[in-house]
Amino acid sequence: MSSKYGVLTLGDAMITLNPEETGPLRFVNRFARKVGGAELNFAIGCARLDLRVKWLSRLGNDEFGRVIYNFARGEGVDMSDVAFVSGYPTSLNFKEIREDGSGKTFYYRHQSPILTLSPEDITDKMFDNIDLVHLTGVFLAIDPGNIHIAKRVMEIAKQKDIPVSFDPNIRLKLWSIEEARIVYSELFPYVDILLTGLDEIKLITGSDTEESLEEFAKVNRIEQLVIKDGEHGSKLYAKDEWHRKKAFPVTPVDTVGAGDGYDAGYIYGYLHGLSADERLTFANAVGAIVTTVSGDNEGLPYLDDVLPFIHNEVVIER
Template identity: 90%
Template sequence: MSSKYGVLTLGDAMITLNPEETGPLRFVNRFERKVGGAELNFAIGCARLDMRVKWISRLGNDEFGRVIYNFARGEGIDVSDVAFVSGYPTSLNFKEIREDGSGKTFYYRQQSPILTLNPEDITGSMFDGIDLVHLTGVFLAIDPRNIHIAKRVMEMAKQKEIPVSFDPNIRLKLWSIEEARAVYSDLFGHVDILLSGLDEIKLITGNDSEDSLAEFAKVNGIEQLVIKDGENGSKLYNKGEWHKKEAFPVRPVDTVGAGDGYDAGYIYGYLQGLPIDERLTFANAVGAIVTTVSGDNEGLPYLDEVLPFIRKEAVVER
């Protein structure tokens, strides 16, 4: 089943450099170049699920910027509102992996090209053919000016009666939880679908009980509160009821990007009008498949991979 629905997202993208050796980064000499970024991962996930996707961004007018641009375009993403800017290097992200499997991430995005995006750059024509707008907290955390851009996007979406989904995607290396809470509380009233990890919603609200989360959704006017809980599956609060679906049993090798994939899967189900239980099942399946492949977005599945996985007709192999 092919989707004709259009999704819009905006945010920074990075070149991710993954170490080919384990140990402290200062002793690592070889890296593999990849492309990453929460919003771009989401856009890739949507494109592979046969949705039309527009990604708004700014990239450095450099070789790394060309890599990201060509990669996104190759995935079938509409990059007509992605521009190259000089004087702002494309963001970088170095990963460190220790022998025990633990790791760290080192961001180099203080002068991100996305800083050159202004509220007035968001125009009504960008929303033509768009059925849903998706934003994340990563974009907000990069710089306070981005908050004004997000507000403009949300307000324009409301004027055009386009639903807004939001993933807090908290990055405490970019801002404090107190800063995040203050910004989120100002924006939640514009959010129709909130897609949050259980640990994130607890950081935001201070409580993860179902009663308190239901009250939080009601107070903020959030129509659909979706809670992602990894191997425990996910649940949704909607119209006074909680709906729950267990996770698919897989042997995870890398959980990076699973949340972005889940978001894409849920939005696919939402736009297709799938019943809530089927929507959660589909999103759980996408998230599970992502964890079976190493990388930020390499494991994001195509539509014709998800349905057989749900029906257990095939084992996902790459």
Template identity: 70%
Template sequence: MSLNYGILTLGDAMITLNPASTGPLRFVSTFERKVGGAELNFAIGCARLDLRSKWISRLGKDEFGRVIYNFAKGEGVDVDDVAFVEGYPTSLNVKEIREDGSGKTFYYRHQSPVLTLEPEDIKEEMFEDIDVVHLTGVFLAIHRKNMDIVQKVIAIAKEKELLISFDPNIRLKLWSLDEARAAYQTLFPDIDILLTGRDEIKSIIGSDKEEELTSFAERYSISQLVIKDGARGSALYSNHQWLHQEAFPVNPVDTVGAGDGFDAGYLYALLHGFEPERRLEFANAVGALVTTVSGDNEGLPLLEEVFSFINKEAVVER
């Protein structure tokens, strides 16, 4: 049962258009409309785990913006600090799936409504009853000025002695690896919990060897370095020691959103005082469940589903 902990995140959200048939997009005429975006997925994942979940964003004052707003609100996400803006269309991404199962994603977010968010829009009252602030590299990648917003968020979080977690979530379609590295290195000294994929951290620091990761965490005083490693499970470096946890065996159908779900699961477990091994186990379970359902956030589980899955009980119909 949740003790009503609060988590805050901020970032863009998108309408996702999934093709009804396979093949090049120029031959696809029918799409299914969904809602996506890393930070919104995370916020929804937290809400489904009975955490108080606040999402700060901007949406286009259009029909797609209303779809996203209503969807997030319906999932129990606090959208009091989400505003609609004129002249900036709600972001889109369109998926292409080929006959062999491979695919591409095409982003249409150049004039994202979140571009209108400014540092002065971040108010101290937004952080009331918040325990963790969760940031991602996606928001940073949308526009370089977003660093100023993130730094204000961090300053307020530190003043209020809140935990700060960060998922690099590299999007190389939005910026270069060198740009991403430079931005992350600015933030790392202020991060308490780093939640990153193994391939991702290897790209950032040039190695995924344990001794290099240890040196990295110590250099930036990151108290919890969490490595997400897909079917190989996860690892945690904290208190000068490494812990490893195997993945749950599942038959994945879609890995989109699994990392966001893992992040929500890990922070839930941390806030509820789980021992380090159980934190990884719980986060692995959330990530595994996400992969069993197609969609960006459709697979994010409810709290009781996670415990049922871990305890090898019958999972609730999903």
């Protein structure tokens, strides 16, 4: 039985090639093919939490594009607004893992298929039965011109009284923080829920003190400012009040995708009317579970996984 709550997100997706050996990439001969991308991770996270989720994107008309399409559809993501385009190869990234556990990511997303998406492609019909729209800064970083698409999406959402959540998800390999600040400043006034890392908000505003964050939220009329801080938990500023919840104690093996999972968990809690503290607890739990599995989205939990995990630690009163 599908959820009564629907979520719309849009963005690029990639084939992620994970090394099966450690060391510099020039010496690595074997890779495991995976599927990744912040917005797609978020969409999968929502689908596994039994939310209806629509992903708007463009994929290369190639074998890798088919891999992503079939994978996302198999996860229960609505793919009705995803199209294949020729002449634009599906994006790739390669991960490098050194012997000490440190790593790098190498992106190959020039001429990404998402570049063929235009504001005119965004129609009112896409928002039918949608209860929340979620965007991230990764989509904006691929091409600053994508701000026009993001604005179009946010404007329609506002017209339809659909709340908008946004995760800056800063990728300094794709653009500079100065470029990001300019684009974000134009979008923040449209945002109802801002989901950001503590390090990210400091890059954006120049400060991470609670007083400065309160002022930032008020100036931009952000109703819910959510600060993710990894092993230190997370906190929320809403209605002139701070709420804080500690992280769940886990032994992380891979933090990739934890922020996307956290976002999906928070949005689940928001749409289901959980209290501020309950939303933070639920999102912390999803993020923690993600870190216990290696991969971009392999660790995103199902709803049946999250509730027992929480009840072993904290009882959420309904």
